[in-house]
Every structure is written in structure tokens, then in C-alpha cells.
Amino acid sequence: IKAVTLLICLLVQSSLFAQDNLSALIPFPNKIVQKDMQRKFTIAEGTYIELSSDSLSFEAEYLQKMLRERMGVTLSIKKGPAKNGKAIKLEITPSIKGREHYVLNISDRGISVTGATRGAVFYGITTLDQILLGDIINTKQRRVSALLIEDQPRIASRMLMLDPARHFLPIDDVKLFVAQMAKYKYNVLQLHLTDDQGWRIEIKKYPMLTDIGARRNPKGGMKGPDNGFYTQEQLRDLVRYAADRNVEIIPEIDIPGHTSAIIAAYPQLGCKHTDTLTKVIGKNMNLMLCASNDAVYEMYKNIIGELAAVFPSKQIHLGGDESVIEENWAKCDRCQSLKKRLNYEKDSSLMNYFFGKMLSFVREEGKLPLLWCELDNIRLPASKYLFSYPKDATLISWRNDLTPKCIELTRQSGNPLILAPGEFTYFDYPQYTNDLPEENNWGMPITTLKKVYAFDPGYGLSEQDQAHIVGVCGTLWGEAIKDINRAFYMTYPRALALAEAGWTNMEHRSWDSFRDRMYSNLSYLLKAGVSFRVPFELAQK
Ligand code: TNX
Structure with missing residues (x-):
């Protein structure tokens, strides 16, 4: 049909x-x-x-x-x-x-x-x-x-994000994704390599990370969609493949939350660890790496070292989103004594200690950190007890209501900002009413093609006030993305709209013109075997 x-x-x-x-x-x-x-x-x-x-x-x-x-x-x-x-x-x-x-x-x-x-x-x-x-x-x-x-482009970093941590995508599928995005002048792929549901990158020093952490379904060997990981060799090959097409790969290892997979492999890294924990990989665990545990830092120093050697990108994304501090650090005796020793008032301030260490490992490798703009929900104005972003960090905004705050925060601090506001650029949001056969993470919000096209990465600010906005990112979380066809279906044609929002100056953009130019591209995608959602509603009007 x-x-x-x-x-x-x-x-x-x-x-x-x-x-x-x-x-x-x-x-x-x-x-x-x-x-x-x-x-x-x-x-x-x-x-x-x-x-x-x-x-x-x-x-x-x-x-x-x-x-x-x-x-x-x-x-x-x-x-x-x-x-x-x-x-x-x-x-x-x-x-x-x-x-x-x-x-x-x-x-x-x-x-x-x-x-x-x-x-x-x-x-x-x-x-x-x-x-x-x-x-x-x-x-x-x-x-x-x-x-x-x-x-030449309006915005320097035009990004898409893939999440093979939730459901594994074989390396050749990632290449296909890169080949397509390159055609629309996207130049960065953010690769979300670790999460609660899986650890997807080979780390030579810690083979258990993938032996255990890459198997969400312990019965399935290493076969997908739930199981699997990339060898460093495969990732190096991917980096070269992407670089030929002017696409840089920024690796993301998400910490200190979203870490059930590594904690399943190494339970001693978590704050709460029980024997039952070892075999359970998946969301809803709300686990975090323990801020007070030196073994966490030693291990991540080595992991970041291996990551830096595989990915030539100047940036390493360390996540930082959705930490459940109350259930972890607040209930951990060792974290509480650390907090006292550091003279911190709030548990969330332990983020400063935690990321202070983690960011130094990134810098030691000659890299720059990237972080989700969410830590401690950026309750403004920042006080010394809350997490404060270091000057060399690039931030990426995500939750809708936080984006204006992130813009203001970074306008004042001077940190470079990448915009990924859910309502405009989340490609795991439905595209139209009831078009998701599979369970959707978000429920209510709908990001139509037209909505994506309406995205102005300058948020209507003066030229000076938007000067620090360096990127836009189309984000495709993987909970409901079981294979590459699904990934393409959710991404296209919305990625065409975002490509233009990121590249083309406002004065050359028009929805009517974009819509007309889209049709021949859909026929191209069809021929190329790239699945996409047919925007029926546009023809019906
Ligand atoms: C929040 S958006 C997340 C992801 C999930 C997504 C959907 C963001 C920075 N974090 O880890 O995949 O919700 O469930």
C-alpha cells in the first residue's frame, strides 16, 4: 500500500x-x-x-x-x-x-x-x-x-545521532546511514556507543565490557538486534569511510547514568550492587557509576585512552544526561563522606568532582569534551554547589523546555552549543499521528516534517547572540529502532528538512519550495533502497 x-x-x-x-x-x-x-x-x-x-x-x-x-x-x-x-x-x-x-x-x-x-x-x-x-x-x-x-553552510556542525546501544546495528548498516547523510551535507555522526542496554565498543583492556555488556539477551550469542559490538578495527574502517564523505564520527560513552551495561559487567563500579545485578542489562535500573569509587576513574581513564586512539575526532561525548542522583549517590555512604570531605552541600555537586576527573582524562588525550546540557537540570542561576560547565566543553541541548535555558547559559558562559531540541530534531518522536507500529518512548509529542523544517537554529536571536550556536543534531534514540530500515524510516524525510535548516540561511528557505524539491529526493531514496515515511498529508492538502 x-x-x-x-x-x-x-x-x-x-x-x-x-x-x-x-x-x-x-x-x-x-x-x-x-x-x-x-x-x-x-x-x-x-x-x-x-x-x-x-x-x-x-x-x-x-x-x-x-x-x-x-x-x-x-x-x-x-x-x-x-x-x-x-x-x-x-x-x-x-x-x-x-x-x-x-x-x-x-x-x-x-x-x-x-x-x-x-x-x-x-x-x-x-x-x-x-x-x-x-x-x-x-x-x-x-x-x-x-x-x-x-x-557554504550556515551552521558548522550538521549532525545526526545513531544509538546502536539500545539495539545493535551492524557496522555495514552504520556505513549505509553515513553514505546517505553525506548526500545531504551532514558532516557529523554522533555514535552513542554505550548505554543501559548495551556496551558496543571493544575495549582491549576490559574484554568483559563486551563479553557481558554487549549481550542484552544473554541467550543470543552475539547476534542482533540486541547483541553485538564493534571491534576497534571496524570502527577505524568506519571512521575512514565517513571521512571520505566529509563526515566526522564523534563517539559518545554516556556517564555517570545510562551505565547498566558496564555495571553488569563490573558490578563493583556501581553504588548499589547486588549479585543479581550482574546479568541484568536494560533501562529502568537507574544505575549510576559511583562517584566515590577510584576504580571507576581508573577504568574510564583507560577506556577514554582507547577511544581517543580509535576516533580522530577532536571531541569525545561523555553524556551526562538523566542521572538519578537520589537513588544512587544520595544513598551511598561512601559518596556521603566524600561530599562532606569536599564540603559540598548538595549530592548533585558531586558531579563537579566526577566530571572534574573524567574531563581531565579527555584533555590528557588532547581532546575536547562534549556533554548533554542537562546536568543538575541547569537550575539557573548556577551557584557554586551546582554543576558548572568548564569552558572547554561543548554542550548539546535536548529537552524542549531546557533549550532556551541552555542557549542563555551558553550565551553568558561562551561555551559552544549544539541544538537538538526534541520538538524540532528528535527523530524518534512520531512523524504523524499513530504512525508508529512499535512502542514509542515518548508517547505524546509529534515532530512533523513541517515542524522540523520550521526549525531556526538561531532561535530568532540577534546574530551576536546566536554566534555560539555551532551545531544542530537530529537525534534518533534506539529503544524502538530494531534495524536499519526502521532507522531510515524515522530519519527520512525529516533529515532532509533538518539538513536545510542547518545549511541554508533563513532568507533562502521556504517550506513550499522545500516540499517541491523533496519529491524527487524521495524517488531517489526509493531507488537507493532507503526506507522513509511517505508524507501523505502533504499531497492530501
Ligand atoms: C532520554 S534525550 C534520553 C535517552 C533516551 C530517550 C528516550 C537524552 C539526552 N536522553 O537516553 O533514549 O530519553 O527514551
Whole structure:
């Protein structure tokens, strides 16, 4: 039924809307200099892909494959200047300012894609890909209309978050996810590697973390969806795969809450530990690492060391969300004496002690910390007894009601902020009434496609007041995500809307235009085997 409805939807839409060289561009570019559309570059037998240096060979092959799929031609790849000028040139031009700023120039004599980095050149290619996707008739005739695009993003970090901790996703599925997000110019994947339901990264010094912690269902061997982990080798390979597509992987190991899996493997790390604990992995345990236990710090120092060696990202995400202090630290004798010794009034102030240590391990590895903007529910104004974020931490906001507070907190403190407000960017929220066959974590809230598109990462603040907002993140918690099809279904098409919210300046954004540009992208996703929710409601109106 879904497929038939989709086809009808696509047919109706494609007859209603123009198919031209701008009609599939998502995110929409920030600067387009439209040229005479009658002038066209024809891709013929002798046309080849020319690259300025070997460092662009991945991009050249990516372009070659893309042209083969779109136009049925296989162009050869050469280094150095094109003899007859009939080339698609890829070039690194250091003088272009901006790491992701690309210039795509299509004239009747050739095409050039330039930028200061490989990532920028890659983005020029993804834009060209969408030009061909939209301009059906010219593409069929192997022609591309003249056009000049000089484009760069509004927001530096355009992120999606995957949660293979709750349900394991095999590494090849994570790669598929990365390949798709890269097409829409997302540049960071936050990988939530540890939680109550699973420990998903091999740590060589502590094999029990995965022997026990990666098995939510102790009967299932290491087979998914509940069991499984990534070897460091697999993760290194993933990092390279993503880097080729200008995607950085930021690993998250969530502490001090969300730690049932590690505590199941090493019960002595928790505040309350009983013999029954060892085999139970899963939420509702409300367990926390014990702030007063030196073994916790020793172990995490080593874990962070191994993590830092696998992921070249400058940042390590240490979580910090949803700690149940009352049930853990407040009831733990050793924590209470530590609190007295430190002269703290509140149990929550132990967070300062806990993260003081954990963040120093991150810094020792030459990395910067990332934390959920939630510790102690950021009850403002911060007093010395509450947790205060160190200057080098980037924060990521999540709960709807906390986002304005987080913006204000970071505006004052100067900490960089990534926005992931639930009502705009949580992709585990339903997309439309009753569209979730599986149990949903959240119940009430619904994040429609239109709502995501309405997201303004500047929150309507003055340019100065939003200067510290460095990222947006589409967050997909995994409690109800049993496999990659489900992950895609919840992510798309909402991720298209968020991609544009993160990349395109407000003055170039329009819902009507986005909606029209979305349809050809849905047909692309269908062909690529990427599941998505059909936004029936848009066609019905
Ligand atoms: C809260 S949002 C969480 C996640 C859960 C989610 C849904 C956030 C920082 N933490 O651990 O997956 O609720 O249950």
C-alpha cells in the first residue's frame, strides 16, 4: 500500500512541479548565480574527469560512479590539465575561504568543482548529483545547463545521532546511514556507543565490557538486534569511510547514568550492587557509576585512552544526561563522606568532582569534551554547589523546555552549543499521528516534517547572540529502532528538512519550495533502497 501510494504521490507531484536543475537541491545553496540555461555542457565520449591532485581520487571515483548511475557513461579519470578542455575538473583551491565552501561552475565548455578542502569538493559533487537528479530531460540527454553555485553552510556542525546501544546495528548498516547523510551535507555522526542496554565498543583492556555488556539477551550469542559490538578495527574502517564523505564520527560513552551495561559487567563500579545485578542489562535500573569509587576513574581513564586512539575526532561525548542522583549517590555512604570531605552541600555537586576527573582524562588525550546540557537540570542561576560547565566543553541541548535555558547559559558562559531540541530534531518522536507500529518512548509529542523544517537554529536571536550556536543534531534514540530500515524510516524525510535548516540561511528557505524539491529526493531514496515515511498529508492538502 505504501509503495503504491508513494508512486501515485510521485506521479502527481512530478506532473505538477517543474523538473529543472534546481528542483532537487537539498539543502538549498546559499548563493546561486543562474546562467543562460540554454547553454549546456554535453558529456560525450571524450569527456573525462580531471583531478588536480591524487588526494582527490576518492572524489573523482565517486563522481565517476554517480555519472554512470545518472547518465550511463563511464568517464575516465586523469591527472593534469584536460587537453581538449572537455572535462569535469576537480580542484583544491586553498585561496577559497571556508572549510566547506565549494564553487561549482558549469559552462558550455566544461564543469569545475573547487574548494579549499576535499570535503568542499565532495559537496560540489553532491550538488551536481542533485542537479542531475532534478533535471530529468537534460540528464537523459547527457547535458547539464550552465550554472554557477558558490555555497557554504550556515551552521558548522550538521549532525545526526545513531544509538546502536539500545539495539545493535551492524557496522555495514552504520556505513549505509553515513553514505546517505553525506548526500545531504551532514558532516557529523554522533555514535552513542554505550548505554543501559548495551556496551558496543571493544575495549582491549576490559574484554568483559563486551563479553557481558554487549549481550542484552544473554541467550543470543552475539547476534542482533540486541547483541553485538564493534571491534576497534571496524570502527577505524568506519571512521575512514565517513571521512571520505566529509563526515566526522564523534563517539559518545554516556556517564555517570545510562551505565547498566558496564555495571553488569563490573558490578563493583556501581553504588548499589547486588549479585543479581550482574546479568541484568536494560533501562529502568537507574544505575549510576559511583562517584566515590577510584576504580571507576581508573577504568574510564583507560577506556577514554582507547577511544581517543580509535576516533580522530577532536571531541569525545561523555553524556551526562538523566542521572538519578537520589537513588544512587544520595544513598551511598561512601559518596556521603566524600561530599562532606569536599564540603559540598548538595549530592548533585558531586558531579563537579566526577566530571572534574573524567574531563581531565579527555584533555590528557588532547581532546575536547562534549556533554548533554542537562546536568543538575541547569537550575539557573548556577551557584557554586551546582554543576558548572568548564569552558572547554561543548554542550548539546535536548529537552524542549531546557533549550532556551541552555542557549542563555551558553550565551553568558561562551561555551559552544549544539541544538537538538526534541520538538524540532528528535527523530524518534512520531512523524504523524499513530504512525508508529512499535512502542514509542515518548508517547505524546509529534515532530512533523513541517515542524522540523520550521526549525531556526538561531532561535530568532540577534546574530551576536546566536554566534555560539555551532551545531544542530537530529537525534534518533534506539529503544524502538530494531534495524536499519526502521532507522531510515524515522530519519527520512525529516533529515532532509533538518539538513536545510542547518545549511541554508533563513532568507533562502521556504517550506513550499522545500516540499517541491523533496519529491524527487524521495524517488531517489526509493531507488537507493532507503526506507522513509511517505508524507501523505502533504499531497492530501
Ligand atoms: C532520554 S534525550 C534520553 C535517552 C533516551 C530517550 C528516550 C537524552 C539526552 N536522553 O537516553 O533514549 O530519553 O527514551
